Amino acid sequence: ILFSKENIVSILMQRRSVNSDVVHLDGEEGPSNVRSRRYMQHRRRQRRKRGSGGFDFLERMGIDANAQVVLAGIVLLCLTAAVVLKMRLSGGSKGDGRDINRIGSNKERKEGKHNHYGRGEQYRIPEAMREFGDRSSRYAELREEYDALLPPDPQRSRQAVQSLIKRTYKQIDPSSMSYDIYNCPLTPPPGYPMQWKVTEVLNNWNPDDVTPHTDIYQGLCVFDFEVDFEKALNYREAELPFIVRNDPEVLRATERWNYPGYMKKLMDDDKHRTEYSKNNHFMYFVPPKANVGRKHHVNTPKDWKPPHKEFRMTYEEWLSHADTTDDNLGPDKPHWYHRLIGCGSMGKDCDHFSSEYLFDELTFLQPVEDKLYVIEPEEQKGIHCRFGMKGVIAGKLSPSWKVMR
Template sequence: MMHRRIHTSADTSAPATTASSSTRRRRKRSRSENDWKTLVNTVLVFVGSFAIVLAVLMGLSYVWNYIFYDATTNDIPPKKNVAFHTEEGAELDLDPLPWNRIYRIPDSMSVVGDRSNHYVSLRKEVDPLVEQQLDDLLADVRIGQLNYVAKPMEMTNSDQVSYDIYNCPQEPPPGYPLSWKTMDIVTAWPTDNTVPPLDEHNNALIHQSLCVFDYQKDYHKAETYRDQHLPFIVINDPQVEKVTARWSLPDYMARMLGNEPHRTEFSANNHFMYYVPPGRGSRHKKNANIPEGWEPPTKMMRMSYPEWYDHAQTPRHDRDDPHWYFRLIGCGAMGNDGSCDRGATEALFDELPFFQPKKSLYVVEPGEQKGIHCRFGMPGVIAENHFDGSRNAIALFSGSRRYILSHPDQCTNLALYPKGHPSARHSAIDWSNPNVEEFPQFKEARSSEVVLQPGQVLYLPTNWFHYIVSLEINMQCNTRSGIESEMMNFVRDCGF
């Protein structure tokens, strides 16, 4: 019996020992799994915490740069002291401007413009109003505009074809743009008259042959004509129309410009002949071709916009009354250290985003841009006929201007002042009273004309001649960008 009990006891203890060992193994595996879970959770918590801290730091960095740097650039912060590259690759050696926390001006560039509290606050106030009332403001601008109708085109040879200026073909037609005798143009509508002759339907018939392209429908057509060095007019550009509306607001220009004096030309009559003072600039050497007794045709002074506007509103009934021609200059890459212009209006690069130094329909070579120039004319002001040695895009925002245009191949018929003369590249002929006995070649000159109205842009290739008449108080700005070398041969016959 004793032996059996002992035997039974030994038999029953073996399974208990096995169960205990199995439990220990399960506990060990459980601890191991828990250790891995703890490690994974710790790593996840660390990664999550790091991500949160990084996000907070990035957010703070964004806020910091939004306040202290220009938020119009994609670089946060924008790189300093390096060349700025436009999206199209043009390089401008400009530093980014500090951002003004008051307001982000729509379509502004990071390297040019005005970030002053005065200007930024004005735009913050005005921009919503323009957006809300754009159509009404543009309608008000166009009240009372004359209807200018193109005369039937004149064919001078069998290769030329007529065309509809409002539906021009994709490729420029032969002989484009057609022209008329310049004498016929200035006789039909004398340039001292600001009101054109009207037909029985109150239409003003003019010698217009330039194509009119809708920016939103004919953009590629316009590019084709531009790339073939041909002039044209652009209408319905949303950015141009927005400026037209904004500048039509009462007192907007006076508030923007304040009482800062700007370049203003004074003439004892309505004719303005550009000149460079003798001895100034590389074009005027000691052997300059200056006639004996030559006197500057105009006087340069400085005047505030309100002062000029008071003059402009005073009726001038005679060509020999005093006239003033107001100017603004946005220097941009030319520098704002006073060498370009004292009191430069850098806000023009914010006001006119389509003239910013980046590749566009109007700015072909951004790196060659010579700033933005604005000229405000009073009724009757005439800018004498001349050519500019670069591409020229001219936008009108108020009033109206008449342009008489000639191809560069007409230079031998236009009696240009020669190199070395203070008014070199300008016509010596008084187009308001041409003396064909003194200048018989003028009878052979050929031209066309356009009347530019608010919201329209005139594109002129290199060296195209233009004679300008202000038909009413008007505001016009232009920018030039690069030279078309193909157009230089035409003026070499005239010594340029």
């Protein structure tokens, strides 16, 4: 690149003249401002009369013309470098996989391919969070493909989900209740929720029986997300259970996950935590910690064995076990429980192959203030997503915090 004093002055003058279109004087705006245009023309005439213009002060400092050209060239190069650096920082670049936001598939992690979202580089998921989520190129390409097939359309998503519902259940003796579960009051009524004896509930439908029953005990309010959102907030504030239907974010995720081929591509060949039980009961436990100073410490028996086993398998492997006939799904048959973990703020070390795309897929569980299902976003311990089988019973939940299901 050849620099001359005249060319650099010309560049600076052109840049100043381009900016003149947005000058505001006396409250009048735009390029049609006559006084503004005349003022700028006057300024340009004055610069042409002075010749070098902005470089006079350099001459007064004793810097000759050649040195001025070199100095101006250096300044211009610095400005160009600053602009390029800013574009790089805002646009993103290839990473080394240490950023939790750049977690991709197993293959990409091994090859070190972790492309951060950048302008013009790859597809940006509209609902993605800045802090958490999958930023791999593989996931971006997958979402770009299916977001084009399934653009946001609440009505279409609602119809798609309704087509998946195979049966409905009749409420047992609704006349004995003081409220209508489909038209609950704005605030929880006295005695809510309606309760029954455990023996009555179990005698009506034994948990080991996977055959659908027509009548069930149901005392929880059913809220439509679009219509009863304020009611849901009130019941949540009262820390009382309820059911939500027709949440647009849930509907869209459900439609996408049921689209043929999507889950197979999403899961790829990643091996995730999978729990195995010889029957349909998964008895969760917390092994006793060795604490000599503990007064009532009980040692683990030598012949004790965990009630279930844990290992890793791919989604396709788990599906081969789960998608089977009812004859192979009896209460005494083996069951598998597949589990995905989006670590989020816990860091990717919380799971060997964390599924950070859960923050992009299940947007209704993102840790932000305006979500119905996340009460204290700063306390969120990631997103845990389980894929069960017909008849699976969780005997005891090990987490002690409140769970929204």
